[in-house]
Amino acid sequence: EPEVTQTPSHQVTQMGQEVILRCVPISNHLYFYWYRQILGQKVEFLVSFYNNEISEKSEIFDDQFSVERPDGSNFTLKIRSTKLEDSAMYFCASRRDGNYGYTFGSGTRLTVV
Amino acid sequence: AQTVTQSQPEMSVQEAETVTLSCTYDTSESDYYLFWYKQPPSRQMILVIRQEAYKQQNATENRFSVNFQKAAKSFSLKISDSQLGDAAMYFCAFRYGGSQGNLIFGKGTKLSVKP
Numbered sequence: 608e609p610e611v612t613q614t615p616s617h618q619v620t621q622m623g624q625e626v627i628l629r630c631v632p633i634s635n636h637l638y639f640y641w642y643r644q645i646l647g648q649k650v651e652f653l654v655s656f657y658n659n660e661i662s663e664k665s666e667i668f669d670d671q672f673s674v675e676r677p678d679g680s681n682f683t684l685k686i687r688s689t690k691l692e693d694s695a696m697y698f699c700a701s702r703r704d705g706n707y708g709y710t711f712g713s714g715t716r717l718t719v720v
Numbered sequence: 721a722q723t724v725t726q727s728q729p730e731m732s733v734q735e736a737e738t739v740t741l742s743c744t745y746d747t748s749e750s751d752y753y754l755f756w757y758k759q760p761p762s763r764q765m766i767l768v769i770r771q772e773a774y775k776q777q778n779a780t781e782n783r784f785s786v787n788f789q790k791a792a793k794s795f796s797l798k799i800s801d802s803q804l805g806d807a808a809m810y811f812c813a814f815r816y817g818g819s820q821g822n823l824i825f826g827k828g829t830k831l832s833v834k835p
Contacts, residue, residue, distance in 0.1 A: 640822060649811070649827045649828060650765070650811060650825040663822060700765075700823075708770050710767075711765035
């Protein structure tokens with residue numbers, strides 16, 4: 608069964624550093640998403656991406672965040688200057704179209720120290 | 721704005737028994753989708769079951785079924801013949817209809833299964 612692949616599985620970074628989280632969505636999917644889950648809390652929407660541009664973003668997704676689909680397969684989330692409160696599990700998800708469900712990756716655990 | 725409420729932070733069930741997890745949601749839309757996701761200790765998000773709002777028939781996937789009450793805006797998950805591997809966090813999620821749309825999650829219910 609096709610999978611959404613996320614790398615790395617765990618990243619530790621110093622506060623103020625830039626991090627790039629990588630995702631390879633399922634190849635025939637059209638919609639791409641980033642979500643985050645702070646430990647013990649609910650899963651929160653960050654951004655959606657369709658047709659090579661951001662289609663929707665939450666208030667969490669401020670100027671420190673950006674997304675790219677540089678080569679038609681990878682889908683990246685960049686955090687420019689990490690803060691302690693950015694520590695969370697970050698999930699990438701993709702969806703085909705219509706009423707198809709989302710497929711989530713296994714997540715990247717980001718720890719900011 | 722759409723909200724999803726899971727009123728049971730934790731639930732416990734005996735192995736082989738049946739358990740029901742509650743979820744209510746609030747929306748003024750008529751076209752939407754509802755989902756239950758399972759998150760085991762590995763923290764991967766696994767789709768358990770989904771329901772289209774326009775379908776009156778409750779969705780079923782093996783031991784998992786839902787009780788979808790559209791007028792009451794209720795979407796509960798029933799797990800029959802519970803197994804140890806069912807122990808996980810369960811999240812209810814909502815997406816409005818249309819080609820795009822992000823998931824809105826509830827806070828989750830932690831399910832424990834006792835042997």
